[in-house]
Amino acid sequence: MIDILIADDSDGKTAHITNLISEILPAKDKNVRHAKTVASAVALLRQTSFDLLIVDLNIPLRDDEAPRADGGLRLIKALQQQREMHRPTHVIGLTAYAELLAQSAEAFKDDLWHVVQYSDDSTDWMDQVSRKLIYIAETKTASAQHYQTDIAIVTALHSVELESVLKLDGSWEQVLMDGDATIYHSGMFQRGDRKLKVVAAAAFEMGMPATTALSMKMISAFRPRHLAMTGICAGVKGQFGDILIADHSWDYGSGKSRLAEQGASIFLPAPSQIQIEPILKSKFSNFLMDQSVLRAIQSRWTGHHSPNKLSARMGPIASGAAVLENKALIDEIVSHNRKVIGVEMETYGLFSAARACREPRPLAMSIKSICDFGDATKDDRYQEYAAFTSAQFLYEFALSHLC
Numbered sequence: 381m382i383d384i385l386i387a388d389d390s391d392g393k394t395a396h397i398t399n400l401i402s403e404i405l406p407a408k409d410k411n412v413r414h415a416k417t418v419a420s421a422v423a424l425l426r427q428t429s430f431d432l433l434i435v436d437l438n439i440p441l442r443d444d445e446a447p448r449a450d451g452g453l454r455l456i457k458a459l460q461q462q463r464e465m466h467r468p469t470h471v472i473g474l475t476a477y478a479e480l481l482a483q484s485a486e487a488f489k490d491d492l493w494h495v496v497q498y499s500d501d502s503t504d505w506m507d508q509v510s511r512k513l514i515y516i517a518e519t520k521t522a523s524a525q526h527y528q529t530d531i532a533i534v535t536a537l538h539s540v541e542l543e544s545v546l547k548l549d550g551s552w553e554q555v556l557m558d559g560d561a562t563i564y565h566s567g568m569f570q571r572g573d574r575k576l577k578v579v580a581a582a583a584f585e586m587g588m589p590a591t592t593a594l595s596m597k598m599i600s601a602f603r604p605r606h607l608a609m610t611g612i613c614a615g616v617k618g619q620f621g622d623i624l625i626a627d628h629s630w631d632y633g634s635g636k637s638r639l640a641e642q643g644a645s646i647f648l649p650a651p652s653q654i655q656i657e658p659i660l661k662s663k664f665s666n667f668l669m670d671q672s673v674l675r676a677i678q679s680r681w682t683g684h685h686s687p688n689k690l691s692a693r694m695g696p697i698a699s700g701a702a703v704l705e706n707k708a709l710i711d712e713i714v715s716h717n718r719k720v721i722g723v724e725m726e727t728y729g730l731f732s733a734a735r736a737c738r739e740p741r742p743l744a745m746s747i748k749s750i751c752d753f754g755d756a757t758k759d760d761r762y763q764e765y766a767a768f769t770s771a772q773f774l775y776e777f778a779l780s781h782l783c
Contacts, residue, residue, distance in 0.1 A: 382516055383428060384412045385468070387421040387455065388436035389447055393474075393498065397434060400506055404513040417442050418455045422465065429466035431516055433459075434509070437475040437484055437495070449477075453484050456493075463658055469739060470512060474498040474505065492736050519738055527740055531569075531778055532604035533580040534595055536726045541611040542582040544767040548775050550578060557601065562594065564601075569775060574783040579604070588631065588699055588729030595733035599742060606782060607734050607742040610770040612763050613697065613724035615750030616714060620685065620762040621769045623674075623692035624722040625664050626746040628655040631728050632698040632713050649716055653696075654731040657743050663781040664694055664745075673780075677772040685762050690769060695721035697746060699728035707755040723754055747774050 382405060388394045394414060401412060413428070415421035418441045425433075437452035448454075452473055459467055473488055473495035475481050481497055488495045494512075496505045535541035542565075546552055550567030557564065562581050569576040579602050583590040595607060613624060630651035655661075667673070678690040698713050698720055714720050727746040734744035749766035 382410045382432070382513075383430045384410060384432045384434070385415060385421065385424055385428075385430045386412065386434045387415045387418070387439060387452070388434070388474070389416045389439050390436065393436065396500075397474075397509070400509060401513060404510055405517060409517070416440070417445070418451050418458075419443070421455055422458060425459070425465040425468070427466075430468040431470065432512065433468040433471045435471065435473050436498075437473055437480045438477065449480060453487055456484070456487050460487075460652075463655065470516060472496060472509060472512060526603070527605045527742075528577075528603040529579055530576040530604065530782065531578045531606045531608055532595075532598040532602055532742065533578060533774070534591060534598065534607065534609045534726075534730060535580070535582045535611050536586045536591060536609075537611065538582040540763050540767045541770075542580060544764075544771040545580045545610060545774075547768075548771055552580075555579070560597065562597065564598075569779055571779045574779050576778055576783060578778075583726075587701060587725050588732075590729075591726040592729035592733045595730050596737060599733065599737045603740065604742045605740075606778075607730060607744045608774055608778075609726060609730045609744075609746045609748070610767070610774050611724075611726075611748050612751040612766040612770070613722045613748040614710065614752050614754035615722055616710065616720055616753070618691065618693075618721075618750055619687040619689075620750055620752075621687055621690055621765045622750045623690070623769055623773045624697060624748050624750065625668075625692065625694040626656065626697035626722075626727050626731075626748075627661055627664075627694050628653050629697050629699055629727040629731050629746065630654070632700045632716075632723070651716075654728065654735060656731075656745060660743050660745055661694070664777070667777050667781055668692055668694065673773075673776050677769055677776065680772065681765060681768060683764060683768075685765050692773060693721060695719050697722045697724065697727050697748070699723075699725060701725065707753070710754045722748060722750065724748055747777070749773075 386397055435452045438447045439451035440447050471493035476498045484495050496508050498505050552565045552567040555564040555566045565580045567578050583594045630653040634651050674690045696717055696719050731744050734742050747770050749770040751762045751766035
């Protein structure tokens, strides 16, 4: 069954869209709902997880109000910001106004959604909507609704990071796939009657693009319930080896650069934040209450450079395109979000892949440990210890809360 919501106050256009859907999808395979205002659409989105939302950009906010040019855009922003609404798998914006199309394109682009020019005199919009409907029908099969793996683990580096994961008790075996240069490692986390099927791999290089690409490959090939990243990062405060869990992440390089007076360049941040799912956040909060886990992890470390007491905390982690040895830049990132606990290069890419992939989507998490503080004293002494605490924490959390 394909669930579709049409948010449009025009009876004529709604009928046009409904007729198009009926031409593509059999009656038994679809459930089409209608909303004439933003408020009624929000109410339905809180109740139902839709496969497709088709929204008119010029729509009233409430009953007995005139259509607003920003009505559809307000609904889109509410979807992006309010976790109590079910985010549709696909979203198409429709508008007959070219200026609204231009104004709203960026907001739709942030989530890989689409906005289309509508016209009674053109079939272009019909072709685009038809292709989307066919794609949804073809991909929403029974096999696609089942997870095949419990956890897919992504690291940015083979050295130190993936090595620490493969040292976990998992009975690892290499997995090679035709036409894919990545070497995957399949294993099983087990403690008593608790078992988790896991797969792990390292990206071909550091950074968000490589992490996003690997994440999408692993999601497609292994269909994991959870997508996890472990490894090292720069901390804002704390001790080497401290474990940082991202409750949300963003690309700190996202924004606009413009010229100010006297030709100076000014960067205006415009981050699009992605939060972890509330159920995961709740599980982490519960797990962090047990300090004995951290003591056990630290007791297993047999190498050098171990601080006196290991700690773990959850908070915002910023991602960017560069390895930082610049305390001033970290201070600038913190000035835009004073709760930042860490800075690194990949988490936002991992979260983006989990959000943009086809169903069934995994729940994404990033667990990284402090190996430096992004300043001029940065060196590699604590990388191995940080990678160790990160991997160990995932192992303990998974067997405790993901079985």
